Amino acid sequence: xxxxxxxxxxxxxxxxxxxxxxxxxxxxxxxxxxxxxxxxxxxxxxxxxxxxxxxxxxxxxxxxxxxxxxxxxxxxxxxxxxxxxxxxxxxxxxxxxxxxxxxxxxxxxxxxxxxxxxxxxxxxxxxxxxxxxxxxxxxxxxxxxxxxxxxxxxxxxxxxxxxxxxxxxxxxxxxxxxxxxxxxxxxxxxxxxxxxxxxxxxxxxxxxxxxxxxxxxxxxxxxxxxxxxxxxxxxxxxxxxxxxxxxxxxxxxxxxxxxxxxxxxxxxxxxxxxxxxxxxxxxxxxxxxxxxxxxxxxxxxxxxxxxxxxxxxxxxxxxxxxxxxxxxxxxxxxxxxxxxxxxxxxxxxxxxxxxxxxxxxxxxxxxxxxxxxxxxxxx
Numbered sequence: 001x002x003x004x005x006x007x008x009x010x011x012x013x014x015x016x017x018x019x020x021x022x023x024x025x026x027x028x029x030x031x032x033x034x035x036x037x038x039x040x041x042x043x044x045x046x047x048x049x050x051x052x053x054x055x056x057x058x059x060x061x062x063x064x065x066x067x068x069x070x071x072x073x074x075x076x077x078x079x080x081x082x083x084x085x086x087x088x089x090x091x092x093x094x095x096x097x098x099x100x101x102x103x104x105x106x107x108x109x110x111x112x113x114x115x116x117x118x119x120x121x122x123x124x125x126x127x128x129x130x131x132x133x134x135x136x137x138x139x140x141x142x143x144x145x146x147x148x149x150x151x152x153x154x155x156x157x158x159x160x161x162x163x164x165x166x167x168x169x170x171x172x173x174x175x176x177x178x179x180x181x182x183x184x185x186x187x188x189x190x191x192x193x194x195x196x197x198x199x200x201x202x203x204x205x206x207x208x209x210x211x212x213x214x215x216x217x218x219x220x221x222x223x224x225x226x227x228x229x230x231x232x233x234x235x236x237x238x239x240x241x242x243x244x245x246x247x248x249x250x251x252x253x254x255x256x257x258x259x260x261x262x263x264x265x266x267x268x269x270x271x272x273x274x275x276x277x278x279x280x281x282x283x284x285x286x287x288x289x290x291x292x293x294x295x296x297x298x299x300x301x302x303x304x305x306x307x308x309x310x311x312x313x314x315x316x317x318x319x320x321x322x323x324x325x326x327x328x329x330x331x332x333x334x335x336x337x338x339x340x341x342x343x344x345x346x347x348x349x350x351x352x353x354x355x356x357x358x359x360x361x362x363x364x365x366x367x368x369x370x371x372x373x374x375x376x377x378x379x
Contacts, residue, residue, distance in 0.1 A: 007082045009033060010056065014276050018063045023082070028108040029096075033082035034075040035059065038066030043119035043379065045371075046106060046142075047074040050125020050149070051289040052196075052207070054081045056276050057124070060268075060364030061371070068372040073113065077127070078105055079288025081280050088287050090190050097291040098304040099133040106134060107141050120144035120375055124360055125327065126292050128152070133305065135313045144378040146318040146371055148359055149327045153334030154342040155311050156302035172231035179245035180235055186243055187293040196286045199250035201257070204278045209253040211269055213240050215356035216324035218256060223325060226332040233332060241330055268362045317343040318374040320367055322355030347374060 009021035015035065024032045035055045045065055047058040058074040065072035076083040078096060086096065095101065110118050121142045123131025128150035135145035136155060173180040186192060199206035212218055226233040234242050239252050263271060295301050319338065321328040328335060328351065339349060350370055355363040 016059055024112050027112045028105050030085035032075050034073055036073045037062035038071040040071050042069055042071040044115055045070045045072050046118050046121045048123035048127035048131050050127045061360050061368050064368035094295050097295045098300050100304050102130045103134050103137055117141045122146040124148040135315050139315045144316045148320050151335040151338040152342050153337040155308045156305050157309055169231055180242045181245050183241050184293050185297050187290050188297040193285055193287040195248040201254055206250045207277055209257040212258045213253050213256040216354050221324040221356055223329050225329050228332050313343045316345045316378040318347055319349045320370055321351050322359045323351040323353045324356040327357045
């Protein structure tokens with residue numbers, strides 16, 4: 001699949017009042033589709049989404065940040081949505097998805113918006129890692145950072161050879177009495193895109209189940225810290241993180257599809273909003289987003305950041321996660337390292353009750369309040 005180059009911006013009919021959609025040309029090698037709210041003369045805040053999300057994931061946060069006096073801008077990132085200029089095939093080069101290239105995309109967007117710097121960058125999920133890379137490598141352009149759901153545990157260390165102290169954790173996972181596979185390594189496989197796109201229950205049902213099972217609505221989410229990056233500890237994660245070997249992600253989450261009454265009662269992701277995700281991914285496929293996982297699992301992510309080994313994030317920082325989000329703990333020790341040393345000016349760590357992984361959607365008002373309060377301290 002290839003995203004069309006002449007798509008119109010997302011229809012105002014699916015957006016909250018005050019949120020606008022437009023396309024910005026000439027952002028590095030991209031034509032960037034974005035959502036925005038607020039006066040373009042106000043301080044600029046970039047909102048960076050994760051997987052399988054879109055700029056649309058920030059729809060409930062954008063108006064509140066605008067009301068607080070910010071020009072809030074959420075782009076569809078490289079590989080996603082209505083942003084074009086990227087190749088959609090598995091065999092496309094991975095280099096454009098390495099972390100410094102993603103930082104370059106956002107820095108180019110800042111310049112295309114007529115600024116020399118943003119006032120802050122906010123990232124969620126995989127976008128949290130990208131936002132952390134922005135603050136780590138270009139603090140002059142991104143002088144404040146807020147990370148949602150995925151903590152920053154520090155720049156990857158320089159490794160001599162390949163000797164990881166924990167050995168081959170993936171072989172150990174497969175050797176368990178109940179063989180397991182880490183989801184990021186599944187997402188890096190050639191078949192993952194087709195598995196998701198051609199889910200037997202249909203794309204709508206797959207995405208509904210996926211968003212549900214990683215939210216606070218699923219009663220099985222009772223997260224806690226893990227002792228280390230070992231097969232025994234990782235196997236304690238839910239199967240949407242450490243999957244049963246031989247399963248696909250659709251088959252993993254399908255048993256947890258909420259019933260019609262639960263869907264009707266859902267206020268943070270009603271079916272009309274879910275339909276936006278369904279329509280976009282039906283058109284583009286998932287491979288653009290999956291390329292990010294391939295960069296991480298091949299070691300290209302660590303190699304690209306090797307010049308920054310040992311460097312800390314020294315700009316003002318904030319962390320917000322869901323109290324019911326296993327994503328906060330899936331990288332053992334990262335939350336503690338972020339608190340202790342990786343961010344030298346960490347101004348708050350907030351785990352919101354009633355929120356799982358999709359904290360900016362599940363608890364949009366509280367997330368917006370925390371972001372606005374943080375931004376006011378760094379203005």
